Amino acid sequence: MALKDVDAMGWENQKVEADLHCHTNRSDGTSSPRELVRKAGSLGLAAIGITDHDTIKGWEEAERAGEDYGVEILRGVELSADWRGTEVHMLGYEMEKENTVLVQKLAELGEDRRERLVKILARLKGLGLEVPRSQVEAYAQGDSVGRPHIAQAMVARGYVKTVQEAFSRFLEAGAPAYVPRQKLTPEGAIKLIRQAGGVVVLAHPGIYKVDAGIAMWVKDGLQGIEAIHSEHSKEDTARYIHLAAKYRLLVTGGSDFHGEEIKPEAELGKWGVGMDVVRQIRELAGK
Ligand code: AMP
Ligand code: FE
Ligand code: FE
Ligand code: ZN
Helix, strand or coil: CCHHHHHHHCHHHCCCCEEEEECCCCCCCCCCHHHHHHHHHHCCCCEEEECCECCCCCHHHHHHHHHHHCCEEEEEEEEEEEECCEEEEEEEECCCCCCHHHHHHHHHHHHHHHHHHHHHHHHHHHCCCCCCHHHHHHHCCCCCCCHHHHHHHHHHCCCCCCHHHHHHHHHCCCCCCCCCCCCECHHHHHHHHHHCCCEEEECCHHHHCCHHHHHHHHHHCCCEEEEEECCCCHHHHHHHHHHHHHHCCEEEEECCECCCCCCCCCCCCCCCECHHHHHHHHHHCCC
C-alpha cells in the first residue's frame, strides 16, 4: 500500500488485492503452483507472489495458470540467510527469467539441501526412526527439499502426530536430528537478487527481530520491508511501516501461505497489499 494510505485509513482497512508471500509444492507448500493460483483466483485476488524457498521452479506453471484464472503473478523467491547466528529471510521479486548466476546459486543450494536430507535421515535412523528418502522426496516436487517434507513423512509413518511435533522433538535447531544447511549472508542474498534485476524485500522482520541490521542492508540494496505478515502483531506491522518510511522503502505484505496441512493459520489472501505495490515493484525491477 502507498504510505499515504497507511496514514489515512490504517493498513487493517486496506483491501488485500495481492498476497505477495506464497509457497507451492516446489518448496514446502502443499499446493501445486496451478492449484495455488486457482485458489487465489477464487478468493478474488488480483495478484500473488510465488516465493518458494531457494527455488524458482514454480514460476512457469504459475504464470500459465495465472493466464487461465486471471491472476497476475510476481516471480519471487525467498532466500534464507544467516546474520550473527539468526536466520533472516530475503524475498526477491521480478528477477530475470533466466539469470545464470541466480539459477546456478539456487542449484547449489538445492544440492546442499539434498546432502543435508541424507544426514538428517541417518540421524533419525540412529534414533530408531526409519524414513525412506523416496517418501520424503515424494512430498518435495522441486529441488528445495526441506524439513517440512521430512516432517510430513514422519506423520505419515505414525512416528509423530503433527508436523509441529516432528520439528519440536526432532528437527528444529537443538533437537537430536537437526542438521544446518548452507546459508547466504543477508548481503549476499541482496546482491544475488539485485544482480538478477529483482527487487529485494526483508521478509517478516517481526519474527526474528533484526532491526539493527536494516540500515546496513539498505546500503547493500534492500528496497522493501514485509511489514504485513500472518505472524506479525499489530505493533510489529506499525513499527515496520514506520521504519520503511524512515528508509524510504516499499511496504509489502503477504500471508506466507504453505497450505492448510502445514500452517493452517496463514490463510491465503488474508494478508497482503493493494495493486499499487505490485506496480511499484514492477517499476523498480531491472533498476
Ligand atoms: P528448511 O528449509 O528445511 O530449513 O525448513 C525451514 C522451514 O520449516 C520453514 O520455512 C518453515 O516453513 C518450517 N518450519 C521451521 N520451523 C518450524 C516449526 N517449529 N514448526 C513447523 N514448521 C517449521
Ligand atoms: Fe516454509
Ligand atoms: Fe520466511
Ligand atoms: Zn515464506
